[in-house]
Amino acid sequence: EDKVVQSPLSLVVHEGDTVTLNCSYEVTNFRSLLWYKQEKKAPTFLFMLTSSGIEKKSGRLSSILDKKELFSILNITATQTGDSAVYLCAVEPGGTYKYIFGTGTRLKVLA
Amino acid sequence: DVKVTQSSRYLVKRTGEKVFLECVQDMDHENMFWYRQDPGLGLRLIYFSYDVKMKEKGDIPEGYSVSREKKERFSLILESASTNQTSMYLCASSPLGRVGYTFGSGTRLTVV
Numbered sequence: 001e002d003k004v005v006q007s008p009l010s011l012v013v014h015e016g017d018t019v020t021l022n023c024s025y026e027v028t029n030f031r032s033l034l035w036y037k038q039e040k041k042a043p044t045f046l047f048m049l050t051s052s053g054i055e056k057k058s059g060r061l062s063s064i065l066d067k068k069e070l071f072s073i074l075n076i077t078a079t080q081t082g083d084s085a086v087y088l089c090a091v092e093p094g095g096t097y098k099y100i101f102g103t104g105t106r107l108k109v110l111a
Numbered sequence: 112d113v114k115v116t117q118s119s120r121y122l123v124k125r126t127g128e129k130v131f132l133e134c135v136q137d138m139d140h141e142n143m144f145w146y147r148q149d150p151g152l153g154l155r156l157i158y159f160s161y162d163v164k165m166k167e168k169g170d171i172p173e174g175y176s177v178s179r180e181k182k183e184r185f186s187l188i189l190e191s192a193s194t195n196q197t198s199m200y201l202c203a204s205s206p207l208g209r210v211g212y213t214f215g216s217g218t219r220l221t222v223v
Contacts, residue, residue, distance in 0.1 A: 009151075032210045042115075042201070042214040050210075088154070092210060097142055097161075098169070099212065103153035 002027040004091050006102035014110050017079050021087050021105045024071040029094025033072050035063055036088040038104070043088055046074070079109045114138075117202050117215040124222050130189040132218050134202030141207035143185035145169075145177065148199040148217075160185055161207075192222045 004025045013019055025033070032050045036043035047056045049065035049072060056063050060079075065072045076083055086106050090099035118133040134143065142161055146154040146169075156169030158177040166177050174196060178186045185204075189196055199219050203212035 004153075034211055036214075041216040045211060045213075048211055090154075097205060097210065098144060098156060098159055100156075101146075101154035103151060 002091075002093055002100050004089055004100050004102040006087075006089050006105050008105060009103065010106040010108070012108045012110065013079055015080055017109075018075065018077045019079060019107060021074040021076075021089075021107070022071060023073070023089030023091075023102055025089075025091045025100075026070060027091050027093040027100060030067065030070075031092045031094045033065055033092075034090045034099065035072070035074050036090065038086045038088055039084075046087075076107075079107075081109050081111050083107060084109045115202055115204055115213050115215040117200075117218050119218050120216065122218055122220045124189075124192050124220065126193060126222055128189075128192045128222075130192050130220065130222075132187040132189075132200055132202075132220070134185045134187070134204075134215055135183055136185075136204040136213070137183065138204060138206070138213065139182065140204035140213075141182070142205045143179065144203045144205075144212065145175075145185065145187045146201045146203065147171070148201055154201065157187065192220075194222050196220065197222045 007022045035046040047063045052067040060077045063074045086104040089102045115136045144159040145157045160179045176188045202215040
């Protein structure tokens with residue numbers, strides 16, 4: 001059975017800390033992995049990863065995929081209160097165009 | 112600005128009512144999806160559609176049906192609402208052959 005597991009489930013840090021969020025997966029014929037940030041409304045797209053070892057970066061956020069060990073990490077450096085959200089990882093089994101989501105990691109950044 | 116619009120942000124319905132959740136996208140996307148999101152369970156796929164009048168069951172279709180009469184509109188129907196269908200419902204769309212979703216803002220449904 002295809003599955004996606006995120007850890008930790010929740011995390012509380014102080015502004016300025018660096019956090020690492022984990023996503024491990026077992027899916028048939030992996031094609032892509034997505035990271036989303038969800039505040040109070042719609043999840044917003046962060047990164048799409050398809051190849052191992054290529055780090056994607058956007059400001060203080062970065063992500064990398066390891067297709068051999070079947071996991072991805074999302075790093076956030078110099079965290080700010082605006083980073084408080086649920087971070088979702090989703091994986092696409094090959095060719096289906098539908099994603100399997102993890103339970104999410106709830107991040108709270110304290111001022 | 113491209114958009115997926117869900118008609119209601121909050122909805123309260125009584126047990127046994129028939130409930131319609133509407134989703135409209137203006138991006139000419141072929142693929143549309145309905146998920147529900149519950150604490151500790153993440154997003155779970157209810158139904159999806161790759162084209163007009165086409166629909167396929169996701170992982171938890173029981174108690175739900177869908178309708179896609181027009182390309183831009185995908186409706187989720189709760190035939191007889193029950194309290195265990197209280198949840199956040201998210202609609203998403205994606206273009207044919209492309210990965211990644213655009214999500215709507217969600218409908219928080221409470222069944223009392």
